[in-house]
Amino acid sequence: MTRLTTLVLAMVASPAFAASGPFFSLRNSDFVVTIAFFVFIGILVYFKVPAKITGLLDARAVQIKADLEEARALREEAKALLASYERKQKEVKEQSDRIVAAAKAEAEAAAAQARADMQQSIARRLAAAEEQIQAAENSAVRAVREQAISVAISAAGVVLAKQMTAEGAKASIDAAIQQVDAKLH
Numbered sequence: 001m002t003r004l005t006t007l008v009l010a011m012v013a014s015p016a017f018a019a020s021g022p023f024f025s026l027r028n029s030d031f032v033v034t035i036a037f038f039v040f041i042g043i044l045v046y047f048k049v050p051a052k053i054t055g056l057l058d059a060r061a062v063q064i065k066a067d068l069e070e071a072r073a074l075r076e077e078a079k080a081l082l083a084s085y086e087r088k089q090k091e092v093k094e095q096s097d098r099i100v101a102a103a104k105a106e107a108e109a110a111a112a113q114a115r116a117d118m119q120q121s122i123a124r125r126l127a128a129a130e131e132q133i134q135a136a137e138n139s140a141v142r143a144v145r146e147q148a149i150s151v152a153i154s155a156a157g158v159v160l161a162k163q164m165t166a167e168g169a170k171a172s173i174d175a176a177i178q179q180v181d182a183k184l185h
Contacts, residue, residue, distance in 0.1 A: 023031055044050065164172070 022028065025031060
């Protein structure tokens with residue numbers, strides 16, 4: 001109510017009212033406009049428009065408050081969801097680190113096994129090569145011996161053929177037969 005009074009006094013004291021003659025005359029347009037304004041304000045008050053506007057503003061304030069509460073709840077839910085995702089991300093990172101560490105360990109073990117297998121393979125190949133070398137050496141020695149024996153036999157045959165007489169050949173054959181006979185029985 002004090003506002004309304006202050007408003008009316010401010011309108012009455014304005015310089016526009018001083019210039020048009022007596023204020024309280026229906027010929028004064030400012031007075032008529034002022035009366036129309038007060039009638040309009042009265043009609044608004046009679047139909048309780050300020051209360052309705054206040055009610056609408058209060059309803060809007062309640063709606064805004066509810067929206068703010070919902071926004072706070074959503075914010076808290078988002079924080080909880082973010083924390084959950086961060087925990088999951090941390091768990092996934094730890095799991096991936098464990099997988100990488102296990103893969104590295106497995107790769108190192110596989111590399112060590114491959115080195116061991118390679119060393120065993122090299123050792124087997126060396127042993128096989130040494131056996132082949134030994135077999136070739138034995139074969140060569142045997143071939144040389146056989147060649148030496150055949151050369152010695154042919155040389156002995158030539159020497160014996162030159163030195164042998166018919167009687168010596170007969171005695172030698174008889175001795176060989178006896179020797180074979182003794183070994184076979």
